[in-house]
Amino acid sequence: MSARLRGERGLATLVLLAVSAVWALVGAAEPMMVGGDAWAGFAKAYCIECHGPDKQKGKLRLDQVRAGEVDERSYGIWKHVVRQLEKGEMPPEEATRRPAAAEAATIAAAISRSVSAAERSGRLHAEEVPLKRLNRVQYRNTMRDLMGVETTMADPTRGFPDDRGGAGFDVLGDELRVSDTLMENYLRAASQMIDEAGSGGPKPERVYRQYIDKSDRYRLEGGIDGDPIGHEIYNHYDIERGYWTTPQECGHVRIIGGTPFTAAGWYHLTFKVESLGRDRADVTSKLREYSPKRPHQLAIRLLSPERTFPEIEQTVAIHDLPDNQIVGIAHEVWVPKNWRLQLYFENGPACPLWVLYQELTDWKEIPTPPGATQEERAAIRKRNQDAEPKTPQSKEFLRTAISPRIRLHKMAIDGPFYKEWPSAFQVQVLDAPDTRAALGAFARRAFRRPVTETELEPFYRLAESKGRTLAVKAMLCSPGFLYIRENAGRLDDDALACRLSYALTSSMPDAELAALAAAHTLSEPGAYARQVERLLAGPGCDEFVDSFVSQWLHLRNMDKMPPDEKKYGDFYRISHGYTGTRDAIVKEPVLFFRHLLAGNLPVAALIDSDFTIMNDSLADFYGVQDVDSAAWRPVTLAPGLKRGGLLGMAAVLAASANGVDTSPVVRGIFVLDNLLGQPPEPVPPGVKPLQTDLRGTTTIRTALDRHRSDASCASCHRRIDPIGFALENFDASGRWRTSYVNAPIDASGVLPNGKAFADIAGFKHELGASLDQVAGNLVRKLLVYGTGRKLGAMDEDEVDAICAQLKGNGYRLRDLVKAVCTSRIFTTR
C-alpha cells in the first residue's frame, strides 16, 4: 500500500490504512515503552470487543498496536485514542464495561507521553510534497507571463486533457500525470506560443476600417473594401445566413466578407450604439422571454475560426446601454489571427421574429389542411414563405416598428498594433547574438531557478544543429519548465517564491518576487510576509479565489449535471442574457469569498451571514427587490429570505444536487465533507439503493426514516440525513420551494447531539457551534491547495496551532490565508 493513499482528513483514511499496514511497520521502530503492559490490559478490558479481531467498528483495530511504539502510521491512531479517552466518548455509554475516569486519564497521559517523545525524537516526518507538474491553469498563466503573450483568446491549453483532481483539487502532485497525449499537446502549444511571442518577419500593417450605418439600407457598409457587415441588431433575423435563427443564435451581427483581423495583435474596437424600444410597453408586453426591467445589453464577443460545437468564444465585454441615446464604446483587445467579431443583443427577446411579426401585424401562417396533396402542400409552403417577413415590405415594417432593439450606428476596427515591436522575446531570446547567453537567461526564467551548464547542454546542442527556435520549444516541453521543483526541508528562496506565487496567483513569480528570490532576500524577516500581503492585494489573487472556491465547493459539478432546462427555466433566464442567471449563480460564492478576504471578515459568514454579494440577475432568482444593476455589490438580506452563508447560495445547492432532483443524503455528505471536513464512511457493500417512486405519496423523508431504523445504517445516517433535510427547501437549481410535487416539505431535523431545528435558519444556527470545525477544515483545504499534497495526522498539531492563533480574533479570512501561507507546512517540502 502506498503512502499516497493517506487521507488529508487524517483519521478515517489513515486508520483504514493502518489496519492492514500498521503491524509490519511498527516493529521497525525502536520501542519507547511507557506502560505497554498497562495499555494491553486496558485495551483488552474496554476496547478490543469492538475494535479487535471480531469487530472493527469505525474500521479501527486496537489489538495490533502497542502503546509504547509510535511511528508515522500509528501516530494518528494514538492521537485519536487520546482524544476519545479525554473527551470520554469511548468506550460509549452503552458499553458493558467502562473505565473509571481516573483510569482512562492515566492511560491517556501515558500514551500522550509516548507520542510527545516520538515527536521530539525527530524521527517522525510529515508527508513530503511530491514533484508537481504545472496544471492546466498554471501552465497557461506561466506561458503568458514568461512569453509576454495574451492567452485569454487563444488559449494554448485548449485540447489539453483535464487534470485529474485529487482531494477535490487539481494541484496534487501525485495526481498530475503526464501522458503521450499531453506530451503531444505540449509540443503543439509550445510552437503556438513561440509563434505568438516572436515577431520575426515584417510588421503587419495597421489598418483603420470603419463601418457606417447607411440608414436607408439594411446593412452597414464600410471597411477598406466596403465589406458589408450584418444589420441593425434589433431582433433575430440573420441576414448573413438568410434564414430564421433559433433563439440561441438570436440577435447578433457578424462581419461578413473576410476577417478584419488579418494578423494577431492589439486592436482598437469602437462602436456607436443606441438602445431603442425598451419603453414601448405596447410592444414589449407582447414579447415572450423579454423583460423591460433591465437596460438592453450589448455583448461583444470574439469567436475562434475553428469549426466546433459549441463555438469557442471569448466575451470582451457586456454593456448595459442607456435608453434612446447614442453612446460610444471603446475597447483595446488582443485578437488572434482570423478570429471573428460578433455583437449580441444579449437580453433581447428570445422568441423568433415571426412571432413578433404575427403579434404586430395581421400576418398569419396558412395551416396545411389534413389530406392535402404534395402539390397543395408545396403551394401553401410557398405562400407562407412569400408572406414571411423577409420581403422588402415586411423587413421595412420590422425595421421601423419600435420593437426592443440595439441600433449600431458606427463601428471601427483599428489594428493590429503592438506595444513593442520587435517583441522582447524576439530580441532577447531569438535574435540575441550569443546563443548560450540567450538560452541560459531564458532557461533561468522558464525553469524559475538557477540552471547549471550540464542542464543547458542538450539545449545548446539542439540550437547548434537545428536552430534556436527548436531549442526554446524543447525547453518549454522539458521537465524543467513543466515541473515545479522544490528542495527538501525548508524551501529555499526560489522554491518559496514559486510555492507562494502558484498558490496565490496560479502563475510563476512576478518580477518583484523573482528579484527577491534571486537576491536571496525573500526569507529575510518581514520580506516574505510583505509579499503574501502584496499578492493577496494584487490582481492575480482573483485566480486563486476563483480556482480555490470553485474546486472546494465543487462548483464545476454544475457543468456535469446542469439543472434541467425544462424544469428549472429560471436558472437560464434569457432576460439576463442566455447564461446571465447561471453565470451569476456560479459567481456568488466566489465573490462572497473574495469579499471576506478583502475585508478580512470572520469566516463565520460562511455558515451564515446577513448579507451576500448580488447583482440583478441573482436578485431576480432569489426574489429580492431593488437590485437593478448588473454591478455586483453586497446586499443586506431580509431575515425571512433564508439565504446567507454558503448554504443559502444557489451555486452550492445546485452543485450538491444532480440537476434533476435533490437527495438529502448527497447534500448531507456534501456538507460534512466540504464544510466540516468530517466525511462519513463509504457505503457498506450490499446496501439496497433507494428507489424513487413518485406515483405514491412516499417522500424521501419517509424512505430515509425507514432506512435509519436499521442500526447499521443509523450510525452514519443520523449524522448525514438531518443536514440534508434542512436543505430540502431548496430545489436542484437552488430555488426556494415549500412542497414536492404532491407533498409538503418538512425541513426539520434532530442533530446527533440532540439539538432540534425547524428549518434551514434553525440548522444554520446550530451549525454556528461548529465554527472551529469549519475554520479548521478551511485551513486544511487551503494547505492542500497551497502545497499540492494531502495532509496526514502528523500535520494536525500545526493545523490546531494555526486555528488557535486565529480563534481569538474570530477566524478572519485574510488572517487565516496569511497564517496558512506562513505556516511551517506551507514553507517546507
Added chain:
Amino acid sequence: MRTTLPRFIDRRTFLKGAGVAIALPWLESLRAAEPGQAVPAKPRCMINLTHKFGMYAPSFHPQDAGAGYVMTDGLRPLERHRQVMTVFKNLGLSVTGGHAAAPCILSDMKRTEAISHPDGGITVDARAAELYATATRFPMLNLWGNPDNDQHTSFARSGAKIPYVGSPLELFNLLFSEQTTEEKEVRGVELAGNRSVLDTVNESARNLAATVSVRDRSRLDDYFTSVRDAERKVQVYRDWLSIPKPAAPALLGERIAAVKKESQTKTYDAFIELIPLILQTDSARIVTMDVFTNPNWDLPGIVDNYHSLTHHGQLPDKVRQLRAIDDFHLSRFALLIDRIAALGLLDTTQLLYSSGMSDGNVHSNQNLPIILAGGGYAHGTVIDVQAKQPLSNLYLSMLQRLGVETTAFNKSTGTLRGLA
C-alpha cells in the same frame, strides 16, 4: 508493446459491403505478409457501444435464462439478431457510486483504484488496441463522448484518457480527408522537429532525474514513458503520412457535413454509418462509441430532459419517453450488427452494448444492460451470471477471443463461465 505484423486480408471480403457503392482501397494489409507467418484471413475487431444513463429495467432483462428465453419488450429492436447475440443478467460493476461509477464501465475500476493497479486500470478497448498498435492508422477510435473530466470512459495504461473524436465530421476527416502536398510537407517538417525536441527533453529529463530524490525520480517515470510513447507516435504519423487515405464513398462527406451537432439522433445515425467504414477501410480495429449525454433528444414525443427521464419515478409518461430513447439505442445497435454482417465481418467482430448504470431511477451499477453480439461465439442465449462473476471476466473472454495473449484483466477471476 510489440507491433504485430500487418494482417493480410482478402480484398473481396470488403467488396461485399452492402450499401457502399464503391470499392475502397485496401491499405497496409495489401503489403505482402512475411513468409512463414501464419496470417488470419480477417483481423479481429471490437466495437463498444456504451452510454451512461441505463435502461428502463422492468422492460429490459428476460425473466428466464438459457436459449429458450422469452423476448422482452425492451429487447424487441434486436429480435432479428437473437441468434447472433447473448444477453447477460446480473452482471455489474464491482464499484459503486451511481453516476460517478458509470464511466468505469469499460474497466470496472475507479480511477483511484487504477492508479495503484499494475495495468493502470486500463480499459478493455485500450487493452485490445495494444494488440494492433501501429498496424492501422489509428490504434483505436474513441467516438463522441463527453469531454468532461469525470465522464471519460476510455483510459490507456498510463492513466491517460484516450481522446474523443467529437463529431461525425471530425471522424470523416480522419478517415478520408487527405492533406495537400504542402500541408504534408509542413507536417513532415514539424514531425521531424518534434523528434529532435523529444530527444532533447529526454536527455534533459535524465539529467534532472540524476539530481533529485528517489521519490521524485519515480514521479518522472511517467514523463519518460510519455516521451517514449510520443516518439513512437511521431514515427507512426511519419510512416502514415506517405500512405494515401482511402477514398470516401460518393456524397458521404456532404451528408456528414450537413449533420447538425445539436441533433442527437442525426449525429448518432452518422456515427453508426461511419463505424462500419472504419473497419472496412481497416483504419482502426478497435472502436468505442460513448454516447454523448445530450439532455435533448430530437425524437417524436420526447419533451423532457433525458437525465430527468431516467429519474422517472415510475410516472407513466416519463417511462414512455424513456422507453422510446432506450429503443433508439438498441435499434441503432441492431443496425450496426446488420452493417457489420453485410461486410462479412460479424464472425470476427465482437460488438458489445453496455451501460454503466442499470435503471437510472435506482442509480445502481448492478445488473447492467449488457449484450454481446458477433465474434463467433455460440450465441442465442441469456446468461444469468447471478452476480457471481466480475465484469472483468467478460472482458477477459473478449480479449482472448480477439487474440490478446493474457490470462487476466483487471479484476478477472477467469474467463466468463457460460460464454463459449
